[in-house]
Amino acid sequence: MESQTIQVDHCAVRKEKPKSDQLDFGRIFTDHMFIMDYSDDLGWHDPRIEPYQQLSIDPSAMVFHYGQSVFEGMKAYLTAEDEIQLFRPEKNMQRLNNSNDRLCIPPIDEKFAIQAIKKLVSVDSDWIPEAEGTSLYIRPFIISTEPYIGVAPSLHYKFIVILSPVGAYYKEGINPIKIAVENEFVRTVKGGTGEAKTGGNYAASLKAQEIAGKKGFAQVLWLDGVEKKYIEEVGSMNIFFKINGEVITPELNGSILEGVTRNSVIQLLKYWDVPVVERKIGMEELQQAHHDGLLEEAFGAGTAAVISPISQFTWNNNDSLIKDGKTGAIAKRLYDTLTGIQYGREKDPFDWIVKVEKGSKIAH
Amino acid sequence: MESQTIQVDHCAVRKEKPKSDQLDFGRIFTDHMFIMDYSDDLGWHDPRIEPYQQLSIDPSAMVFHYGQSVFEGMKAYLTAEDEIQLFRPEKNMQRLNNSNDRLCIPPIDEKFAIQAIKKLVSVDSDWIPEAEGTSLYIRPFIISTEPYIGVAPSLHYKFIVILSPVGAYYKEGINPIKIAVENEFVRTVKGGTGEAKTGGNYAASLKAQEIAGKKGFAQVLWLDGVEKKYIEEVGSMNIFFKINGEVITPELNGSILEGVTRNSVIQLLKYWDVPVVERKIGMEELQQAHHDGLLEEAFGAGTAAVISPISQFTWNNNDSLIKDGKTGAIAKRLYDTLTGIQYGREKDPFDWIVKVEKGSKIAH
Missing domain, CATH: 3.20.10.10 (D-amino Acid Aminotransferase, subunit A, domain 2)
Structure with missing residues (x-):
């Protein structure tokens, strides 16, 4: 799977970005999203970055009825040196596969998923807010999409990553x-x-x-x-x-x-x-x-x-x-x-940080 | 809500129906579906019967992330006298509201929901299979659709009913x-x-x-x-x-x-x-x-x-x-x-049966 190329379809018009100091949590999403499909015959296939858009899903899709879904939550941070950092993304992808196992969802290639997340963050890197304590929330998730209402593991899935610029959790300092x-x-x-x-x-x-x-x-x-x-x-x-x-x-x-x-x-x-x-x-x-x-x-x-x-x-x-x-x-x-x-203000003695290149350095 | 009119938008082309003796469970759906929306300001509104079609839902919709959804399962049966029967639909709608309560989903009007189900079954009544033991499976469900990834009850929902002609559960007689x-x-x-x-x-x-x-x-x-x-x-x-x-x-x-x-x-x-x-x-x-x-x-x-x-x-x-x-x-x-x-072969001493009119008797 590592050798799969991630196709990028850039959106024609970029959305207006919210002010960095007026951000809430989880209501605004960036210009693009990552999607990869799974079918029992093809496995995980067709990884791509597309304009952020509504999903078209059959009303009988398993996720609507039997809750076969998993997700992760992580963040991209902007340092004072204008560098983009992820925090231990390999732990999130390991856990996603543990969740997959419990929910009878086929495993993803963890390294490829991190590569996809890095590429998506890179494409939308100008969405990472700059104000103190803000970040770009990353939401990878997998939903079961087979149009079948029998109670059984789905044969079709979508692995999707969406991004949301989020405000400081503590607006007025850490608060009990x-x-x-x-x-x-x-x-x-x-x-x-x-x-x-x-x-x-x-x-x-x-x-x-x-x-x-x-x-x-x-x-x-x-x-x-x-x-x-x-x-x-x-x-x-x-x-x-x-x-x-x-x-x-x-x-x-x-x-x-x-x-x-x-x-x-x-x-x-x-x-x-x-x-x-x-x-x-x-x-x-x-x-x-x-x-x-x-x-x-x-x-x-x-x-x-x-x-x-x-x-x-x-x-x-x-x-x-x-x-x-x-x-x-x-x-x-x-x-x-x-x-x-x-945020890159302190040393990282555990090698927890994974750097992401800014979008301008990525060939479009 | 009882006074709300259910708008019917008939599909232009009817799908081909499967053979009554070759039916599986839950893979084939009829020509139409019922949908009603909920928003915190309007409550449940815009009840309508539409052509069966893909749902267009934001990737951040709560149902994909936090599983806030409920469903029901019931059937419409065709009698030897060519009458359509539901079995205790009021119990299913009561339970749907009990499920709603546990899941923090706003209650539906149970009588109106039964009226909607009867109307939908009526519109697609020629989909009810005739072979021994077959029926039209009815799947009412509610999904949370607010585009927000905070963990909180959604402010937007869809109540949907889809129909699936299903084969006899026991193809060769009741089987342990x-x-x-x-x-x-x-x-x-x-x-x-x-x-x-x-x-x-x-x-x-x-x-x-x-x-x-x-x-x-x-x-x-x-x-x-x-x-x-x-x-x-x-x-x-x-x-x-x-x-x-x-x-x-x-x-x-x-x-x-x-x-x-x-x-x-x-x-x-x-x-x-x-x-x-x-x-x-x-x-x-x-x-x-x-x-x-x-x-x-x-x-x-x-x-x-x-x-x-x-x-x-x-x-x-x-x-x-x-x-x-x-x-x-x-x-x-x-x-x-x-x-x-x-199936109307035996007396119904408990008043469990609710009759549904055939589609041809409904004004289009």
């Missing part, structure tokens, strides 16, 4: 959030699809999030689907706690998504000689640690926010303020270092 | 299947989306089904996601056992889909004074009942197969043949009665 522990709804369970980045997990999360949102919480804290005791994720982020000097994150158990930011946080903490452990952690333990004054920090980790400090959790109507409700030192250091590496 | 008890993967869990008819549940089921299929099993038997002890569903059907003279089906527990056929089976059994109970039933109990010679029948119940007798289950590599592997008397009687009512 209040979260609600969810006792009724669960996101997923061991044996389900929790390890995969697939639509159904997110669809299942909407109801709890809606209820919590109306009560003034930014996110819900998901407990395990079996005992509803153990902490899994927060919203669509992984979660970390600092208890008595040690950083703890729930171990990967088959229902927790293996976050790229999660993995990066663990590597950084080890690099800094900060004690970090992946293990089961229950709500009772967390509440007790808070009660004993040992819960020093809590924060979410994910591509969108990078690090999201948690100021308070509410469980069974009890509000627990974490320390003074301010961003903790570890969360701040992780945020500064990760964004520093992403 | 072998099933495998699934110990690794789960379909869903309490607190998840199991009660809702949403894509993610079906996407989650593909992997186990694929593995079981390769081993020669027709369906998997799903156990509960918490203890993996209690029986939930078989494939995408509800399940019934006859043990020592009593019919048992797993009680609705928050993760089992409330099947329309399941409900009809329970009503029929009560009408016949056959003991029937909804309760938890575990694999240990089932295995023991089989061992003691008390397991008299097992069968699935769903719209596609109506009744699907089970001849054998395999748990932890132990094969258990149920009786002599033949279709049981209760399964046979239920199948004959339900299909009898659906």
Whole structure:
């Protein structure tokens, strides 16, 4: 597949770009998109960059009925030196293939997919916003398109990449959030699809999030689907706690998504000689640690926010303020270092950065 | 909403119809489809019947990324008197709204939706196949179409109904299947989306089904996601056992889909004074009942197969043949009665049937 040529069909008229400091998340898309088709006889074929446009899909396509889809989320960053950087794209493509496996979707060639993403970012490189904290969000996804309403893996798919310039997650500096522990709804369970980045997990999360949102919480804290005791994720982020000097994150158990930011946080903490452990952690333990004054920090980790400090959790109507409700030192250091590496302000000791050439250098 | 007029745009050229005795399931669709749009400002609006055609949807539409979708399955039957019958459509529309609620999708007007389905079936009534056991499968579904990749309930939806002429489920008479008890993967869990008819549940089921299929099993038997002890569903059907003279089906527990056929089976059994109970039933109990010679029948119940007798289950590599592997008397009687009512051969003591006028009687 590496030898496949990516055809580029440039759009005739470029869209007007939004102002860099007025960007929201995920509502504006760039001029082009990458598409590649799969059929059982041809495999993945016809990789191409086209003008961003509506998809024409049969109403019987499997994705509309049986949710056979997977996706990824990553970003392109512009450095002060006007260089374009991706952050660990190989991790996202590995995970996409893990998700594919769980959802019975044929694997993609990971290296070729990164090449395609780099080319697409390059073609639309003038869409990468420049203002502090902004970036170009990259959304690779695969949908099942066979026009057949039998419950079976589809024989046709589309792998698509779209790009969206996004504003700074924290408009006024990194800002702690209040979260609600969810006792009724669960996101997923061991044996389900929790390890995969697939639509159904997110669809299942909407109801709890809606209820919590109306009560003034930014996110819900998901407990395990079996005992509803153990902490899994927060919203669509992984979660970390600092208890008595040690950083703890729930171990990967088959229902927790293996976050790229999660993995990066663990590597950084080890690099800094900060004690970090992946293990089961229950709500009772967390509440007790808070009660004993040992819960020093809590924060979410994910591509969108990078690090999201948690100021308070509410469980069974009890509000627990974490320390003074301010961003903790570890969360701040992780945020500064990760964004520093992403935006090229800090050294990259782990070779996490992949450079992308600017569009003008690409032959059209 | 009842007062809304359904605009009908007839297609210019009718497609060629398949031969009634050569029909498969879910690959051929009729000439028309019903569509109605939702936006947060207009609510459900613009109900219309259009030529069956590809949907034009933005690649950022929520359904492609976060699986916010629901569907239903029902059938139109042609009687020997050339009358068109629906079976309990109000149950499907009730369930669609229950699914909508779980998925944060705005409710539809159930009566209007049935009116729309009747009108669509009427317009394409010459597509209802005539051969024994054939029918017109009706697939109502709702997809989230807002072009926004934030994780939040969509503000735009499409409610669509498509129709597919389908062959007899049992080409050579009702035929028992072998099933495998699934110990690794789960379909869903309490607190998840199991009660809702949403894509993610079906996407989650593909992997186990694929593995079981390769081993020669027709369906998997799903156990509960918490203890993996209690029986939930078989494939995408509800399940019934006859043990020592009593019919048992797993009680609705928050993760089992409330099947329309399941409900009809329970009503029929009560009408016949056959003991029937909804309760938890575990694999240990089932295995023991089989061992003691008390397991008299097992069968699935769903719209596609109506009744699907089970001849054998395999748990932890132990094969258990149920009786002599033949279709049981209760399964046979239920199948004959339900299909009898659906095709107008039997009396309908429950008022389950809703008649549809033939297209020629509808003003174009």
